[in-house]
Every structure is written in structure tokens, then in C-alpha cells.
Amino acid sequence: MLDEDRRQRALDALNILDTPPDERVDRITRLAQQIFDVPMVSVNLLDRDRQWRKSEIGIGVKEVPRADGFCEATIQQTGTLVIEDAAQDPSWASNPFVLGDPHLRFYAGHPLQAPGGEHVGTLCMLDTEPRQLSDHERGMLSDLALWVQTELAQQQELDHAAVVQRALTPRNLPQPAGFTVTAGSAPAGSVSGDFHDVELRGDQLRVTLADVMGKGTGAGIIASAVRASMRTAPDRTLLSTVSEVDALLEHDLGDLHMFVTLFSADVDTTSGEISYVDGGHSLSFIYRADGTWEHLNSTGLPLAMGMDEPHELGTVHLNPGDALMCCSDGLLDLLDLEDPFGQVEEILAASGVDGAVQEALRRAVRGKAQDDVTVVVVRRDA
Secondary structure, three states: OOOHHHHHHHHHHHOOOOOOOOHHHHHHHHHHHHHHOOOEEEEEEEOOOEEEEEEEEOOOOOEEEOOOOHHHHHOOOOOOEEEOOHHHOOOOOOOHHHHOOOOOOEEEEEEEEOOOOOEEEEEEEEEOOOOOOOHHHHHHHHHHHHHHHHHHHHHHHHHHHHHHHHHHOOOOOOOOOOEEEEEEEEOOOOOOOEEEEEEEEOOEEEEEEEEEOOOOHHHHHHHHHHHHHHHOOOOOOHHHHHHHHHHHHHHHHHHHOOOEEEEEEEEEOOOOEEEEEEEEOOOEEEEOOOOOEEEOOOOEOOEOOOOOOOOOOEEEEOOOOOEEEEEOHHHHHHOOOOOHHHHHHHHHHHHHHHHHHHHHHHHHHHOOOOOOEEEEEEEEOO
């Protein structure tokens, strides 16, 4: 017996209803149509009183009333429901979808389960002509349905991870007297392998940007671990903090052959003096008030490379009107590499520092950047 309340709670927990199309699910829908050579395929989620389609081919309607639907019968059972000729089946011959548009004759559907096993929807295919389904074809439909429900569950996990990661992103950036701080990040997927952090400790503004090799959930987990490690023991010097995080990552991740590029700096808000460590990141610059650029060289290798090469401390001075600008390498995909500085200068002239950061993130989203994009700017006001 179907527990409707439990089933509905499981569906609501997936947070999929009324969401935009998902190419991963659409791909399975297209594949099902090609394999079975049917005119209509649909991935359906059965809400309280409606049947909503996450993906469909050949139907053209996003939702229909749940009552009288073939999929309502499908979720009441464990296996595949096949109706070879609905017009000749006493249980379905008077169904409005058989007597009226689209005049269905064939239906085959398999339940989609939530992570807890509740039947929340179906993968189904339909035809206006009678047809049969072999045992082998039933097995293929079942496999495709399992693929769909795996994608839906994975999206839920990614959504939860993205929410947690956003909570760890600084929302209220410190604005010490005489400075303007702007930052932001646009992940290529649900979860970013970049992270940025800005923290004011007395007169010292600690600015960090790190980029974990790779993208997705694994990179996001490592990025969160690096952020947490950088924040512990606030009395440590910058150099000792980076060195200890490097040793920790090498111990934990050495066998995974992953590494982290990192730029972290302490900005003295009274003098403008900057002390920094650049672990193989090499994408930080001082944009001087006179329009010139000064590249901040790396002071060591990326973290977790295990080369036993100690990091060094670099220094640079931020004069009034200057800006410290740091980005992840995803931004490079959005710039004209023949003249990236000229392009950035044009954006800065048109939008200012704050607007330039937002423009970079807009371009990342609009251009569907293939890598995570993060930008941090600290300007000493003139």
C-alpha cells in the first residue's frame, strides 16, 4: 500500500518540482526515444494533484492532472507497467487519454524512487500505435529509469553541497577605513573548487584565494578544508599558516595527486604594506594608480605537491589609489589573452572596481565558463 504522505515528503525533499530543464536528464530521455523508436518519452514527477514533467519529447505539455494518468498506476507497483494496446484493455479503454488526445494505445513506464525508496515518479514511453515490449526491452527501460533516479538524487546532493558552500562564502566583506574590498565567485557547476576569504584581524586584513585542481564536489570538499585550516589558530603568522596547511594537505591528499594553488596576503590597513605567500597561483597583481601593472611572483610551489620546498614571504606596498587584484585561472578563459590587461583596464574604466568584479562574474555565468571563476580586489582609496 502506497504511503502517500511519506511519498510526497520524499518528493518535496528532492527540490526538483518546477525546476528548469536538466541536460543530464534530457540526455536519457533522448536516448530512450532512440533505443525504443517511440514518438513520446517523458520523465514524470507525481505531485499532490498533478503530473509534472521534468523532461519530455513529443508530448508538448509540461503538466497534466494526476488523476486518470497511466503513471499513477505505475507508482503503485514495483516493476514496469506495460500496456500493449490500451484500446483493447478493459482497464484503460475508457481512459480520457485513450479516447481523446493524444489517443494513446501503447504505454510502458517504470517507477522512479527517491533515495528512501519512495516512488515519486516514472520514466515512461508512449505511442499512438499498439506495440509489444520484450523482456530484454523491459530490462533496458528499468536500467534507464535507475539512471534517471540516480541523476535526480545526485542533483539533490549537489544542491545541498552548494548551499553549505555558499554559507561558507563571506557575505559581508570587511571594509576597513580607507579601503574598498570587493570579491565574488561563480562556480562552473553546482560546487566550486575555488574559494576566497577576507577577514579583518585588528589592523591586518587577511585575504585568501585558492584554487583546487579540478572541479565539482571533490574539489569543493578540499576547498572547504583549506578554508577551515587557514582560519584556525589566528595568532599564527601567515607563513607558518600556509606551511602547516601545505603539510596537512600533503599528508591527507598526497596519494590523490591533487594540488592547490593559493594566494594569501596580510594587508596592513594603517601603512598599506602587504605581506603575501603565493603557492603556485601567480595570478595576483597590483594595479597602480598611474595605470601600470605589477605582477606578484610566486613565492613557492602549489600546496600538496610534496616537494619539500619551503614557501617564502613576499612584500609589496599598496599606495593610495592602488588596488590588489587576484583571480582564479577560470577568468583567463573569459579574457582576450592577446591583451588581457587592456581589456581589464577598459572594464575598470567603465565600471569601477566594484563593477568590474561583478562584470567578471556576469561574463562567467553568461558565457557558461568551463572553470570556476573567483575574483578578489582590495583597493586603497585615494
